[in-house]
């Protein structure tokens with residue numbers, strides 16, 4: 401009898417205890433690195449049981465990387481819940497990873513961001529291997545066809561710049577959060593290229609989609625959450641805003657990208673000359689489908705490419721323009737110097753064009769210095785598909801590599817006073833532009849920004865026109881200027897600030 405009672409009491413406890421031990425053992429094996437003990441890059445601190453170095457990714461990741469680098473050197477390892485992460489600093493090391501070892505560092509990790517984008521091996525951002533190669537080549541060739549880097553694209557940007565200037569002039573010097581106007585302006589350029597349509601800045605549907613698109617970078621949860629996203633998603637409520645983030649991207653995916661692809665498909669007659677990116681892709685897709693070679697071109701890839709272009713092409717350009725204005729608030733001398741240069745070489749009776757840029761060297765130096773100091777895309781990530789050696793260390797297969805572009809842009813051995821805004825560093829004694837290899841705002845290697853040529857035109861034309869027409873003044877001249885420390889999400893943007901744009905009396 402007593403034996404039966406004891407059995408009834410102890411068997412469930414024994415089973416529960418055994419299950420717990422097995423669970424702990426499973427978690428322990430899952431959160432240990434496979435290659436620990438071999439010649440992998442050093443850790444900046446001992447790993448905590450189970451969590452590894454996850455907590456070191458909390459807070460300002462870039463600041464955290466700075467002290468870890470001081471402890472462990474330019475290339476160090478982290479254990480993020482069992483995922484081996486190698487963090488790489490310095491221009492030469494970044495080049496070695498992305499150029500010398502390009503064959504094994506081409507793919508981005510499949511993490512929460514690619515799942516949220518609904519791009520598991522689709523589109524451009526998250527596609528891999530042969531699919532990425534074909535999507536990238538087709539995107540590049542369509543963008544080139546539409547004149548990216550040539551006149552047609554310049555015309556589209558110049559037309560949008562005029563609407564943008566009118567909107568700014570309409571503010572009559574009242575303080576404004578500039579990003580609320582630069583964002584729809586640059587988003588419109590992607591829209592007119594992708595779907596052949598632009599929208600009114602106040603159009604509700606357009607604003608919702610643009611905000612959804614910006615949310616991908618700006619509302620992204622902290623990086624350390626990415627690897628445990630599946631767990632956080634199961635919890636009630638919305639920890640770290642993951643569900644809200646997903647909902648926005650799903651809205652963009654379904655109600656803009658997919659919707660617009662169907663709309664263009666319905667409107668386009670067979671054999672008609674394509675007038676926008678979607679029509680050109682569909683034409684190429686149909687052509688290849690009839691050919692003998694297998695093709696990855698299909699509609700799900702097209703929908704994702706439109707999303708990649710919107711997401712990657714809106715927040716980045718708009719934020720760079722906002723950084724430039726913020727630096728000029730801190731350095732009023734710079735904006736006067738740019739204005740004088742424009743006055744001397746272009747005048748004030750017509751808007752500056754791309755062909756003027758070869759004479760607007762100081763403005764070019766200001767744009768380069770803005771891109772160096774703000775590092776809008778501060779970090780790139782890759783998954784390692786085969787082991788390689790870097791700086792004498794083993795970078796094992798299946799590890800992830802994080803490349804810190806800020807370390808290239810603010811390297812004290814390369815740039816004098818790297819934290820200072822000093823456009824003159826890009827000019828020689830004769831005022832000629834100096835090429836600096838270590839400036840890589842569009843990335844390095846085969847996966848560099850596919851929209852670089854368009855982004856350059858946008859920055860040149862938007863900023864030249866703004867400097868020509870307006871003086872940038874602080875919201876309150878008696879108050880402290882807005883801070884220069886960036887807010888890190890997947891991009892690095894200024895804390896929201898307001899500026900007054902006073903029309904120059906010409």
Ligand code: HEM
Nearest residue numbers: 524708712713716717777780841842843848849850851855
């Ligand atoms: C100032 C503006 C811009 C900056 C600073 C910028 C920067 C970057 C960077 C750093 C990358 C990642 C490179 C890497 O992973 O190593 C990237 C990728 C990308 N960018 Fe941009 N970008 C800008 C504008 C644009 C525009 C206007 C478009 C669209 C037309 C665009 C489309 C893309 C796409 C689709 C990718 C992914 C390419 C791939 O994985 O093959 N970007 N960009």
